[in-house]
Amino acid sequence: MSHRDQTITRIIDSFPEGEKSFVEIPFDVGPEIERIEVSYHYPFGGGGSVIDLGVARNGRMRGWTGSERGHITLEADRATPGYDLGPIPGQWHVVLGIVKIGPDCKIEVQIRLITRRRQWLAGELHSHSEHSDGGVTVLDAIHRARASGLDFMAITDHNTVSQNIIRPDDPGIHVIPAMELTSFYGHTNFLGLERPVDDWRCRSPQDVAEKMEEARAKGATIVINHPFQNSAGGRWQAGFDGAFDAYEIWNGNWSVMNEQGLAFWQELLAAGRRIPATGGSDFHLKNRRRHGRPCNRICAEGSAIADVLAAVRAGANVITFAPDETMARPSAEDLPLFGAQVAAGKPIGVTFNGLADGDEVRIITEFGLIETRAASGDIMVVEQAFAGRFLRFEVWHGKDPKLFTNPFYAE
Template sequence: MNAPYHQIDVTIDTFPEGEKSFVEIPFSVGPDVDRIEVSYHYPFGGGGSVIDLGVARNGRMRGWTGSERGHITVEEDRATPGYDAGPLPGSWHVVLGIVKIGPNCKVDVQIRLINKQKQWLVGELHSHSEHSDGGVTVLDAIYRARAARLNFVSITDHNTISQNFIRPDDPDILVIPAIELTSFYGHTNFHGVAKPVEDWRCRSPKDVADKMLEAKANGATIVINHPFQNSDGGRWQSGFDVCFDAYEIWNGNWSVMNEQGLAFWQELLVQGRRIPATGGSDFHLKNRRRHGRPANRLLSKGHSIAAILEAVRAGRNVVCHSPDEAMAKPFGETTPDFGSQVSVGTSVPVEFSGLSVGDEVRVITEKGQIGVQHADAASFVLDHRFEGQFVRFEVWHGKEPKLFTNPFYAE
């Protein structure tokens, strides 16, 4: 495992060009860095010094806050106000603006390069705002997601991208640009690209397939939504030989359409398809749903939109009733992640937590349900020996689901 961070400490106590000049401190950022943090301190107040702060990448300024802030951060998808989010690898400089030099002036600068680490994040992959029929502003939608203690949210308005260009300063939540392609032949979410298709209009199932190819070529992660929704336009009619990355098995409150979606996902897995599962609240104000119910609790290799969507595509996702209740995680340092390939005979222990007495932990393979364990404590480890084509796990309380893992697959 990588060290969590690399720290660079520099003290500047000489200013060759005097006041009204700049001092630059170089550092390099590699592909494994998730966040840049810069802190600085100098005598102020009675000392009379005024030193401004900014950063530059590859010779271009990426932010400036004067002497207002003593600590700033820059990430791929968010940054301290006054700084530009964006690519991190490259040649960087901390830029000090030398406004006024007081007696015995020195500037202590600390640069921390926080490395990418595997981390469990939780979020929403299907929600709406007033830019289609969601009934709330984008800022309100983000606030609701933050209040639900989510790390990320996709605002997937129907056939529009205007919501993708309204983003608050440093909201402490990653807002994933997205659109729900809403056709006469079914709905599908395109995540990660502000404008994934040039024109959303579809006049046939083939048009839907073509739009999915276009979105994929533009870098989108594609999720087929509520395939068994009981409406003409909501039911998926474009087949499953189209270009997609994941399949929504749980949409909003548990219902018959979700039961049908879960059963069909199982059929696809039995056929040998390796299709990651997701969930989404499909929040609209009028349907009185709440962001993160259900939630996607996924193992991300970093804290960026790209890392989150890579985890979705890889199947490192547990679809849960809510952001902070029942959970399942591979147990132990050597256990592979959900969505991984494993050898026959391999032990795949899974830790379940946040359970209630009476919860059923079900073991599902290509043969159907092959085992069940009733919870008598809030947490326990189920050690399963992998055999066959795939294995996945579900937690139920009576007729209500609490979570679904993605499968482990045979090599």
């Protein structure tokens, strides 16, 4: 636990207004806090006390659970049922409803303030539900993602946002509001907003670019999807000079369109573009894919949806075959993270784990593949001084990819 976490304990044993009153316990929450936990207990049963619990932020109630729960949690994007989502920093009060005061009633309240911290999260950025052509309910999609071991998911239904209104109660997984703009000229995901555009209809590639500008202006994170998909409207035809934040290099099962997408991403990087890469299962029930295959393994500065999307935009992402298999991380906390700018000559250290016999780690720069190292165990450490325009890594098993990192870039 970080030493910056805070615990506040208060004992309430005086009730000057008696029964049918409220007692408020103030506490301040700074911008570094991502989760509030409140616990309380008091004599009950034979004691006969009945004390209700709720919280308020900046003078407005944010939730109430009566005497039903002894422990509640609140985050920006998820909270105990009965409590509203929303901003965390502010002036807060624990609000106790004094229903009945038994003999020797004493209430112990504990408030824990949990600090944002860097963490690796696994998630899905491209999937569908019955709100377009996904074939499963929103809750079924969420259950499938949780069963795959994911920390976050986006349900990116085609040209619709009705899926974003259905929010599960405290599910243990972040569900990112999203929409896949599906046009005659290609597909692109808008992540982070319930309603990213007012009207999705596009009659030209220029319309697509304008919708992307509209969504970005509202705060969406934008990912160009499967740019080489061989289907009517699936191939990207709206150019790469518009408003987008990342590029999907791995869509579902590895295929020719992914090979072409990877090759073109390399061309863009070699030309000096700094474009973060993502992956997505593009789950539809009919295509028999599984959430998190491939998986985005991101290093976020906190656990909120905003932190997840900031990491996507920064390229702090490793695209892996599955959420619990081969992985790559910086070898130490003080070494650069994927997506970072690095000075020439500075050390780069990456530790690969979950390797198997027959795997090979490929080192790639603007000159293409410069070195291949065969796995000789389940762990490999690659250390070298940074040089050139960019440096990134891939792991392959024969013709099958297992992992792609985002690049380190020259300062």
